[in-house]
Amino acid sequence: MAGWGKLCRPPNAARPPVRTLPSSTAASGLRQPRHPGGRPPTRPTARSLHRVLIGLAVFALMAAGVVPARAATAITTLHVFLAVGQSNMSGRGLPIDGATDVEDPRIFQFGAKTRTFRAASVPLDMHDAPSGLSPATTMAREYLKTQPADVGVLIIPAAHGDTGFTSAPGTLTWSVGAASAPDYDLPTLAVKQTLSGLAAAKAAGYAVELKGILWHQGESNSSTSTSAYSAKLDQLIAFFRDRLSAPKLPFVLGRMSPEGIAATPGRANVDASHYQTPGRVAYTGFAPSLACALNSGDTTHFSRVGIEYLGRAYLAAYRQAAANTQASAVATPALTVPNCAGRAIAMDPTRFLDTRIWPGRVAAGGSVSFRVAGVRGVPTSVSAVVINLTATSPTSHGVITAYASGTAKPGTSNLNYVAGQTVSNLATVPVGTDGRLTLTNSSSGSVHLIVSVSAYFHAGTPSSPGTFSAVAPARLLDTRKSSGAVSGGSSVSFMAGGKSGIPTNASAVVLNLTATETKSYGFLTAYAAGSSKPSSSTLNYSAGQTVSNLVVVPLGTDGKVTVSNTSSGSAQVIADVEGYYLSGKPVQAGAFGALAPTRFLDTRLSSGAVPAGGSVTFHVRGVKGIPTTVAAVVVNVTATAGKSYGLLTAFASGSSTPKVSSLFYLPGQIVADLAVVPVGPDGNIKIANTSSGSVQIIADVAGYFRG
Known part of the structure; x- marks a missing residue:
């Protein structure tokens, strides 16, 4: 089986099935226009003529309004990655739902249980029962962003949960030549599956290139010393390269969860071996993992956020492996125990509520509650979430207040709007004990509300520098009741440190800043009291407008915040606090x-x-x-x-x-x-x-x- 490193499709091979890219819909909360794309053929070959005919057919369907306005792009070449190891590679990122889990038409698989060449599924067809997301899928998606449109990825999903380097009879093992029967010999099974997958893709008419191996394993070898594990791992890498006739095939190792390494005796030994592998073996790379990104109640298996972070890290480590032509010594970093309380995890913005779909318009004075904890990648143990809140189609002017479900509605606002307006604002909102948020509409008319989550904060008592603590929303400033309107070119300062649950040594506060009763157009800038005014705006407004914006503001040495009004007219200023960050270098x-x-x-x-x-x-x-x-x-x-x-x-x-x-x-x-x-x-x-x-x-x- 020599020469599998790059296989070319012969001229008389069967034509590959045409896989087309999905329509390029622009991201929006309210509408999704489509944009044409695609590439014309460059030479009058049989393949280019085939594409022209496809293009004409697609054009006819576009004119009839049947398909999106985007030309089909045929996948002609597949880059192949073998995904091996145990449960995190097999797929444990939960839950399975949302747009991030849809199948990608440029990703294929040759399954472990069903040995056929086909579209990659979510979850992948691994040896064990399907359960969740694999970092191999994320890595493939990220990899394809750097490749031409006619290139796809073929994943060979050969991982199996709860497996390691063992030699016990009847036990699945990654030890080379140590299995008691062929059915338990995972290295040999993975090679056979890879060669069969390459052959199947080639028979389907694709040019195929074996690109690399993705490895995530180690939890089952917690009792193994660093030297013993390294010897087994190095033997496995050599075995794969020899049997696949690819002596320089990149081999990428993903790090186990930092929590699991710290909590389980012996995992630090395996972690050291993984980290040191690029220093022992050429053409290898190490992919770091994300702390505080685990499935709830689990110290081993990454959540969706952790899996997707790891998948992106695999891509960077793959590039490292390809460039690692000569191994050199690497020092192992010190192991730290993660304290997740108050730490933020940013995520791709994900929609959690759209009342246009469910449950309908929020009536005047009405409320709507929805769950955020434990769904769509947000763990159950969260203290607060960062949301983008949008009001659309309101029938009257009004105010939206977001707060923890099960608590009393605070006398603060997160979003102000007028009739017929679509307006949005960011908010940091505590999560109720039932894992839900509540939105209340203080208006004489109804409104539709849309909410997406872009980050969450882990629950617990924060103690590390830069960690976040949510507070019950409270009003720290209302010039309508204190100093009066802030005139054009002037500023107002107010105390935040030591107020409404904010410690005196907080480094920054999260405020919802509102301008109202404005006499001219202008903008507000919020900054640490005692410091120079930045040349940037926090909130822009027009005459007669009421508008809000979230802001994260450092505290001055006196614990105060200053808000400057850059305008030719006055404005009333309101500031509602939503949380704070602990001081110190993060x-x-x-x-x-x-x-x-x-x-x-x-x-x-x-x-x-x-x-x-x-x-x-x-x-x-x-x-x-x-x-x-x-x-x-x-x-x-x-x-x-x-x-x-x-x-x-x-x-x-x-x-x-x-x-x-x-x-x-x-x-x-x-x-x-x-x-x-x-x-x-x-x-x-x-x-x-x-x-x-x-x-x-x-x-x-x-x-x-x-x-």
Whole structure:
């Protein structure tokens, strides 16, 4: 079976089945315009003629309104990855639901139980019972973002839960040559499955290239010494490369959960072996895992967030493995015990409520409650969530208040709107003991509400620097009842440290800032008292408007916050606190570091207006006070000079555009909204413009969460 490293489809091979890409729908909360794409053939070959005919057929269907306006792209080449190990590779990320779990038409599998070449399923067809997400699927999705449209991925899913390097009779084992019967010899079974999968894909007409092996295992070898495990692992790597005739085949090792390593004696030995493998064996790489991202009540199996983080880490480690031509010694990092309380986990924005679908309009004075804990990737043990709250189609002006289910409605607001307006705002909301949030509509008319979650905070008493604690929403400032309207060019300061459950040594507070009774257009800027006023805006408003925006503000040394009014007219200012961050330098994953609002993007000064359906990307990792180990940023996004109504969506560069919105704007309107945005593998943030017209975009970063 020599030469499997790259197999070419012969001219007389059967034509591959045409797999087309899904329609490119722009992410939005309210509408999803489609955009044409695809590539014309470059030479008049039989294949290009075939594509032309397909294109003509698709064009005819497009004209009839049957299919989306996007040309079909045939997959002609498959890059093959063998996924081996035990349960986390087999798939334990829960739950299975939501848009992130749909099948990708560019990913195929040659299953472990059903040995046929077919579309990859979610869950993958591993040896054991299907249960959840595998990092191999996420890695494949991320990998394909860097490949031409005619390239797909073939996964060979050969992992099996609760397996390790053993030699007991009748026991599944990864030990080379140690099985008591062929049915238990996992290395040989994986090689046979791989060769059969390659042959099946080639017979189907694809060119195939064996690209790498993804390994996640070690929990079952907790009693093994580092040296003994390393010897078994190195033998396995050599076995795979020899039997697959690929001596330089990249082999990528994923890290076990940090909690499991710390809690289980012996796992640190295996972790050391994994970490040191790139220093022992050429063409290997190590993929780190995320702390505090486990299935509820589990110290071994990653949740959806943990699995997807690991999948992205596999891609980076795969590149490391391909470049690791000569192994060199690597020191093992010190093991730390994760304390998850108050640590944030950013996630791709996920919709949790849309009253247009269920349960219908929220009546005047009415409320709606919905579950967030324990569903759609959010664990059961959470203290608060970050939500984007949108009101649409209101029949009157009003206010929306978000709070923990089962508690009394606070006298604060999260979102203000007028009749017929669509408006959104970010909010950090405590979760009730029943795992639910409640939204109340203080209005004389009904309204539809849409909610997406972009981050959550682990429950418990926070103690580490940069960790978060939610408080019952409380009003810290209302100039209508104190100092009076803040005149144009003036500012107002108020005490936050030591008030409403906020400790005096908090590093920053989370505030919902509202401007009302405004006499002119202008903007507010919130910052630490005693520091220089940043050249950025927190909240933009027009004359006579009531508008809110969430803000994360560092506290001054006196515990105060200052709000400046940049306007030719006065405005009343209201500030409601939602939580705080502990002081100190953030060192753990998920801990928050506050920054003075810093401008990272202003298309008016750089690329120019972002066109309809376009996007803009900017770099955040390792610049302007943000560390290289960053998982997400807190960014205030502003839209201005919009030529049409539309939506902006901020998300991690390299990810698919989420079908949610970060900010809604109207023609000519200046409007801002805060967002918590994961950082892409390239260190970038992307903002997409879902509109029929162009818009200028400004982005000011107010802080970061460590990765």
